[in-house]
Amino acid sequence: MKTNKGNILAGACLAAFGLYVIFVASKLPYVSEVEPGPGFFPLWLGIGLMSCASYLVLSSFSAFTKESPSDSLTWPAAGRAVVAWCGLMLAIALFDWIGFSASFVILTVFLIVALDRRPLLPSIGVAIGLAVGFHLLFGLALNVSLPAGRWGL
Amino acid sequence: MAALENLLLGFAVALTPINLLWCLVGVILGTVVGVLPGLGPAATIAMLLPLTLKMDHTTAIIALAGIFYGARYGGSTTSILLNIPGESSSVVTCLDGYQLARQGRAGAALGISAIASFIAGTVGILGLMLIAPPLARFALRFAPPEYFGLMVLGLAMVVFLAGKSMIKALLAMLVGLWIATIGTDLFTAESRFTFGQVKLLGGVDFIAATVGIFAIAEVLVNLESRGGAELFKISKGLRNLLPTLQDLRDCRFAFLNGSLVGFFVGALPGAGATVASFLSYGIEKAFSRHPEKFGTGVIEGVAAPEGANNADASGALVPLLTLGIPGGNTTAILLGGLILWGYKPGPLLIQEHPELFWGLVASMYIGNVLLLILNIPLVPLFAQILRLPYYVLYPLILGISVVGVYSVNNSLFDVWMMGLFGLLGYLMRKLGFPAAALILGMVLGDGLERALRQSLMMSQGDIAILINRPISGILLLITVGLLCLPAIRKVRSWRISAVEQEG
Numbered sequence: 001m002k003t004n005k006g007n008i009l010a011g012a013c014l015a016a017f018g019l020y021v022i023f024v025a026s027k028l029p030y031v032s033e034v035e036p037g038p039g040f041f042p043l044w045l046g047i048g049l050m051s052c053a054s055y056l057v058l059s060s061f062s063a064f065t066k067e068s069p070s071d072s073l074t075w076p077a078a079g080r081a082v083v084a085w086c087g088l089m090l091a092i093a094l095f096d097w098i099g100f101s102a103s104f105v106i107l108t109v110f111l112i113v114a115l116d117r118r119p120l121l122p123s124i125g126v127a128i129g130l131a132v133g134f135h136l137l138f139g140l141a142l143n144v145s146l147p148a149g150r151w152g153l
Numbered sequence: 154m155a156a157l158e159n160l161l162l163g164f165a166v167a168l169t170p171i172n173l174l175w176c177l178v179g180v181i182l183g184t185v186v187g188v189l190p191g192l193g194p195a196a197t198i199a200m201l202l203p204l205t206l207k208m209d210h211t212t213a214i215i216a217l218a219g220i221f222y223g224a225r226y227g228g229s230t231t232s233i234l235l236n237i238p239g240e241s242s243s244v245v246t247c248l249d250g251y252q253l254a255r256q257g258r259a260g261a262a263l264g265i266s267a268i269a270s271f272i273a274g275t276v277g278i279l280g281l282m283l284i285a286p287p288l289a290r291f292a293l294r295f296a297p298p299e300y301f302g303l304m305v306l307g308l309a310m311v312v313f314l315a316g317k318s319m320i321k322a323l324l325a326m327l328v329g330l331w332i333a334t335i336g337t338d339l340f341t342a343e344s345r346f347t348f349g350q351v352k353l354l355g356g357v358d359f360i361a362a363t364v365g366i367f368a369i370a371e372v373l374v375n376l377e378s379r380g381g382a383e384l385f386k387i388s389k390g391l392r393n394l395l396p397t398l399q400d401l402r403d404c405r406f407a408f409l410n411g412s413l414v415g416f417f418v419g420a421l422p423g424a425g426a427t428v429a430s431f432l433s434y435g436i437e438k439a440f441s442r443h444p445e446k447f448g449t450g451v452i453e454g455v456a457a458p459e460g461a462n463n464a465d466a467s468g469a470l471v472p473l474l475t476l477g478i479p480g481g482n483t484t485a486i487l488l489g490g491l492i493l494w495g496y497k498p499g500p501l502l503i504q505e506h507p508e509l510f511w512g513l514v515a516s517m518y519i520g521n522v523l524l525l526i527l528n529i530p531l532v533p534l535f536a537q538i539l540r541l542p543y544y545v546l547y548p549l550i551l552g553i554s555v556v557g558v559y560s561v562n563n564s565l566f567d568v569w570m571m572g573l574f575g576l577l578g579y580l581m582r583k584l585g586f587p588a589a590a591l592i593l594g595m596v597l598g599d600g601l602e603r604a605l606r607q608s609l610m611m612s613q614g615d616i617a618i619l620i621n622r623p624i625s626g627i628l629l630l631i632t633v634g635l636l637c638l639p640a641i642r643k644v645r646s647w648r649i650s651a652v653e654q655e656g
Contacts, residue, residue: 006584014324021331024346035610038338038345041602042331049327056320081373081579088369088551089572095565100555108548115376116544126545134552142204144560147568 004060011057018050080115087111099149101131156282163511167519172212172512179216180520183223184527187243188231189546194224195482196367200550202490203360203557210494211509215516217490221483222274222466222517225426226524229266229459233259242426242462245434249447249454256450265396265452266459267528269408273460274521276412277419277467281474282514284420285503289475292500297607298619302628304601307478309632310421311593319639322590325581329594330601332357339599340606352566359489361558361567362595365574366581366588367482368554372547373579395529396452404456410436411460418461419468421480426465430458467517474502474510477600485592492596 025046028039091107108127112118138144166172186197198217205213228243233250246266253262295303312322335346336356347353396404411433418429437457438447447454472478477498479485491498496506503510558571581588612618620626 010580010584010586014328017328021346028343028345029341031614032341035340036606036614038341038343041605042334042345045327045331045334049324049331052320052324052327056318056324059320077377078583081377084376085369085373085572085576085579088575089569092555092565092568092572095555095568100559104548104552104555107551111376111548112544118544123544127548130545130548130552134556138556138560144204144556145563146556147559147565 007060008057011053011055011060014053015050015057018046018048018053021046021049084111084115087114095147095149097149100146101135102149103147104134105131156286159286159507159511160282160515162507163513163515164518166211166508166512167215167515171209172215172516173519175208175212175216176219176516176520177523179219180223180226180524181527183220183225184227184524186220187224187227187229189227189541193367193371193482194221195486196364196371196550197224198483198486198490199360199363199367200553200557202363202486202493203561205490206493206561210496211512213490213494214487214509214513217487218466218470218513218517219520221487222463222520223524225274225459225463225466226267226270226528228462229270229455230263233262233266233455242430242465243459244427245430245458246455248434249449249451252448252450253452253455258450261396261400261452262455264529265400265404265456267525268396268401269404269411269456269460270463270528271521271525272408273412273415273464274467274524275518277416277464278514278517278521280416280464281467281470281517285471285475285510288471289500289503292476295500295624296622297604297611298622298625299628301601301604301608301619302625302632303476303478304597304604306628306632306635307472307476307480308590308593308597308601309635311480311587311590313635313638317585319636321584321586325586325588325590326594329591329596330598332362332591332595333598334602339603350566352564357595358558358561358564358567358570359493359595360561361570362574363486363489363592364554364558365571365576366578366592367486368550369571369575370578370582370588372550373575374582375543376547400452404453406440407433407437407453407456408460410440411457412464415461415464416468419465419480420471421468426462426469429461429465429468433457433461470513473498474513475500477502479593479596482589482592485589485596488596 021042023046025039025042028042029037030039030043031037087107087110091103094103094106105124105127108130109120109123112123112126113120135146139146167176182197183194186194197220201217201220205217208216225242229246229250232243232246233254250262250266253259308326312319312326331346333356335353337344337354344354414433414436415426415429418432419426434447434454434457437453438444441447441451441453443451469480469484472480473484473488477488479488488498491502496502496509554571555568558567559565561567578588580586581591608618609616618625620629
């Protein structure tokens with residue numbers, strides 16, 4: 001048995017979030033003329049969230065729960081995933097500027113070179129191949145609109 | 154007799170060239186997804202859901218269901234050849250399947266797996282066909298309090314079985330219910346939790362959320378590590394892939410066991426294919442004349458769990474199509490799909506849209522035959538999919554996810570939401586919060602709130618209406634009992650071992 005920091009952190013965040021839900025819901029009408037109002041359901045959700053999250057924090061502190069090492073967040077392994085997620089979000093931000101195809105090429109090269117440690121040139125080849133494939137399949141064959149950038153790419 | 158007539162109608166729908174083609178595409182895609190460790194049917198269906206919006210709805214459900222049950226066939230390939238389960242429901246297949254492969258009987262193991270899947274899949278469809286219509290007729294008596302009780306029970310079942318920690322599953326479900334409240338209140342048109350964003354007035358886009366939580370999170374989890382494994386060689390030729398007559402004789406009970414256990418466990422919300430496969434393996438071992446040999450390469454040890462995880466797919470469709478209550482990730486996404494296409498999943502679905510229900514049932518018969526034909530001779534080919542480099546696969550999944558989510562509303566906002574939900578899904582997995590509970594909360598949230606508020610309107614604010622009516626009272630009593638069960642030590646240890654198998 002051990003105290004799990006991940007549980008405590010998650011529980012604390014969810015308890016704070018529950019408080020926020022209660023705060024917002026309390027500003028909405030709890031009852032209307034003939035039925036429960038729009039604040040009724042979220043208010044009880046917020047109370048439930050805060051109660052359960054508090055229980056999670058307290059039980060983790062008092063080591064009531066048995067947790068295996070795999071349950072806790074392992075930061076060195078998570079680093080690669082977080083970097084990949086940042087790359088994805090950056091690519092989404094770029095959609096608005098340079099469009100889907102160019103952003104996708106950059107994202108793919110980044111994932112292959114930075115995370116998979118593959119040589120640059122073949123990675124560019126794979127990225128361009130995939131982007132062309134997407135354009136042909138979705139853009140031309142299926143007539144699905146792809147995000148277009150400000151420069152019309 | 155009526156069932157037979159309806160089934161004939163279903164075959165008339167399923168045998169049209171376009172439905173036949175999409176059934177084939179669905180089962181092949183499902184098999185491929187099942188073969189690939191790290192890409193499940195839930196993520197695939199979530200990714201492809203946007204592309205189905207322009208399709209005929211019956212064709213779309215036939216294709217998506219094909220992915221759902223096709224993945225169960227493919228999941229055994231990696232379990233047997235690599236000792237890596239393609240799906241969590243194939244974990245138990247590793248025990249004897251991999252040992253058989255080491256003894257040079259990979260072909261027989263893969264063959265018996267396909268045959269067991271076919272038999273159990275067919276029995277499961279029979280069960281779906283016979284049980285779903287009367288259950289839907291019974292559910293026609295339901296009013297808002299009964300629906301409330303039913304949805305609460307469905308959520309409680311998922312909370313009970315979805316994660317190692319019930320409190321985490323409960324929290325995930327509550328967050329899902331909260332996400333469902335985002336947007337304009339249906340009764341008063343008041344906006345809630347929109348953070349000043351006009352685009353959130355219509356609520357969180359279901360596709361963006363599910364693609365993020367399943368597909369993006371799956372890629373992120375898999376990107377944590379690098380590396381591959383060596384495949385066992387499969388002998389070429391059909392004869393090497395067919396089990397012997399003795400194998401088939403040994404598996405007689407396993408076929409029946411897998412079919413029945415899989416179907417009935419599948420029909421329970423929250424239980425899932427993994428529990429079904431472990432349970433049928435346990436039963437097989439308990440009744441075997443040589444239980445000590447299990448784990449060393451016994452052919453029944455492959456047939457029972459593989460049968461169970463296929464029959465489970467049909468069982469899982471029973472509560473989905475009759476009550477509108479999904480039992481897990483994939484069925485929750487299918488429910489979301491039905492709602493997006495404009496259907497009201499529930500007891501009236503079969504009556505109002507017989508072509509959809511019976512077309513699906515008939516397509517599942519056809520799909521099972523296609524899978525048997527495809528799987529026995531094409532197993533070596535499907536196994537080659539494992540050689541697809543991950544540095545190509547993951548960008549491909551990310552690209553399909555982006556294009557799919559963007560194409561629904563041509564909205565970059567939805568793509569941003571997908572990214573955020575991707576991070577949420579990843580953190581949930583790392584911290585042990587079950588995604589199934591969150592998705593179920595999201596899908597059922599609107600209906601649950603509506604049923605509760607309508608019930609309170611009926612009783613002029615008296616909450617006792619929920620327990621005074623017999624059906625809702627019984628459903629809520631079962632819910633309370635279910636949530637209190639872990640207090641009993643034996644039940645708690647059983648629950649934890651069941652969900653550990655699921656994870």
